[in-house]
Amino acid sequence: MSFKELSINELINHEFDCSCGKKHIASIENIAIGKNALDKLPGIMETQKLKDGSILSKSDKVFIVADVNTWEVAGERVESMVVQAGYPVEKYIFPHKSMHAEDKYAEEMKEHLPADTKLIIAIGSGSLNDLTRYVAFGAGLPYYIVATAPSMDGYASNVSPLVHNNLKITYSAECANAIIGDTDILATAPDVMIAAGLGDVLGKYLAINDWKMSELINGEYYCPEVGELVLYSVKKCVDTVPGLVNRESDALQYLMESLVLIGIAMSYIGFSRPASASEHHISHFLEMKSIFKGEYGQLHGTCVGMATCIVSDMYAKFLTMPFDYDKARAHAETFDYDTWEKEIKRSFGLGADEVIKLYKQVHQNDPEVVEKRIDSIQNNEAKLVSLMEDVVADTQKAPQLLKALHGLTSPAEFNVTKEEFKDILMYAKELRNRYAALQFFYDMGVLEELADDIIEKYMK
Ligand SMILES: [Zn+2]
Ligand SMILES: [Zn+2]
Structure with a gap:
């Protein structure tokens, strides 16, 4: 089957x-x-x-x-x-x-x-x-x-x-x-709504990739059938983006089917793993920041589309860097809970309590927990590189696809300062108990470097 x-x-x-x-x-x-x-x-x-x-x-x-x-x-x-x-x-x-x-x-x-x-x-x-x-x-x-x-x-x-x-x-x-x-x-839907749907779909490249990476790094359960199903439907959408621009019935059908199918995939697994990883964590944090400011912000899918472009760039940059395990282990040791908690209160404001509560269950940055994952990354380096190369190849097309529908592809197009966006890149991973790109970059001791690189590229 x-x-x-x-x-x-x-x-x-x-x-x-x-x-x-x-x-x-x-x-x-x-x-x-x-x-x-x-x-x-x-x-x-x-x-x-x-x-x-x-x-x-x-x-x-x-x-x-x-x-x-x-x-x-x-x-x-x-x-x-x-x-x-x-x-x-x-x-x-x-x-x-x-x-x-x-x-x-x-x-x-x-x-x-x-x-x-x-x-x-x-x-x-x-x-x-x-x-x-x-x-x-x-x-x-x-x-x-x-x-x-x-x-x-x-x-x-x-x-x-x-x-x-x-x-x-x-x-x-x-x-x-x-x-x-x-x-x-x-x-009859305007471009902005169709671009949002496409953005939510493009994020699935990352969601499935990060799920596969977590299988290698954490031994997390992964269903290849569900992964393939989601990727197959994403590809069908991507191939018909010109048809979306012209509002062709087939293209609209594939996009709508893909959006519904992702819901089916989530039901199959019992939670949102096949649909959401770091691009969604970034989007949630961005949406939270808007709500705190009393604004409604951009559509969910608009945020996810932009975040997909960003995480794709972070993976692309990461692949140009050497795997430095000594640096990763030394970085893991520098974690200090009290400093972290202060940063969380500063950056999450009203939402901090929930993030802190989650940390107390998961301890995602505890040096011992991180070092165990670093060992696992080292043991699976070749397989991880191959996954990342594939996801970069798929997602580097995201900006061009979104722009065909006047979608947003840069944080500079959102109502967020560069300081706020750096916080989002540094701490969005703390929002959910889900291993994904941003935690992987943290584990490798390069999250801040990659975040600065994004700010430099998009928000100078
Ligand atoms: Zn979504
Ligand atoms: Zn299955």
Whole structure:
């Protein structure tokens, strides 16, 4: 069995006995992506099971939710399809010009949700999907997402990250019951949203590479089938970037499929390892900094796309340097917890407590822990070099691909100072317990050197 030979619908609702020794399953009931995909909506509704096991009936209320922009794109079409199919409909259109995944908007949606609702259909992308998933889960209702932009990889996610009191909190929820990506609707998305989706996809080169490196260095579990599946779909997107520029249906379909497929890969593994490494840690820290400043910042995928360019450059530079294990071991010994904690409080501000709490469980910079990894790096040097050479070859094309859609490729294009961006490069690795590029550079004693090099190149 090879996952990459299966269609996206063959990958869901089916348990696979994988060659990695695990069973993989993704519980998403319906995915319809492509030209005229929206036409499948009434058929999907006819088979929709409710929580009590009964099937959605023609007297069950459907609640449609959108914002002013997404309503404009597909609202009336969705509403008339549902009405024509015979279901009673109520709707809420958020009147705000720009919407974010913030808990106050989830409350606003709840206030407008009729008590007798049996199914929610959201029309939108990142924020509306996150808000609706949260509200639907809380109310015990199934929900569909009609995607208006291929802008992020959270369509098939089962968690909702919402901003609450200037902090992003990830709430448990359930996957959408149906994900509909009609390419005629997706084609109306502006470049900035498509570039964001592409950025989130390009980051997967690094996510899979860093996962493989961690298998070598830490003996971390790695599933080659899932890794191959993700890389295969990323390559399909990369090959059709010119088609995205022209809004060709095939290219939009591959991008949307890839974004959904990444969610499936995460479900298979049980957490976000196949989708997120240092490029996401950089992006999270950047997003945190924006939220602390009371700004919304750039889209998630826009941040990931830029961070992918940066980590790619760090790997490329690293490969020009000698592997100096004496230097690495000497650097590991210089770690001083108190100094580190001060730096974390300074650079993370409101978010520092969580980072410190994580350190106390993981001790990622403890000299003994680091030196064990250095031994492992030394024993696997040739294999690691070959992985890094491959990932650099793949990701050095990222700036050119993103620029084709006017995407951002430099931290200088973000609202961040060079001091802040250096903090991000130095400390983003402390945000998650996940071995990835930035920790690897730290282990080799060259993180600061590489960070300075990036600042010099991009933010002089
Ligand atoms: Zn597997
Ligand atoms: Zn992402």
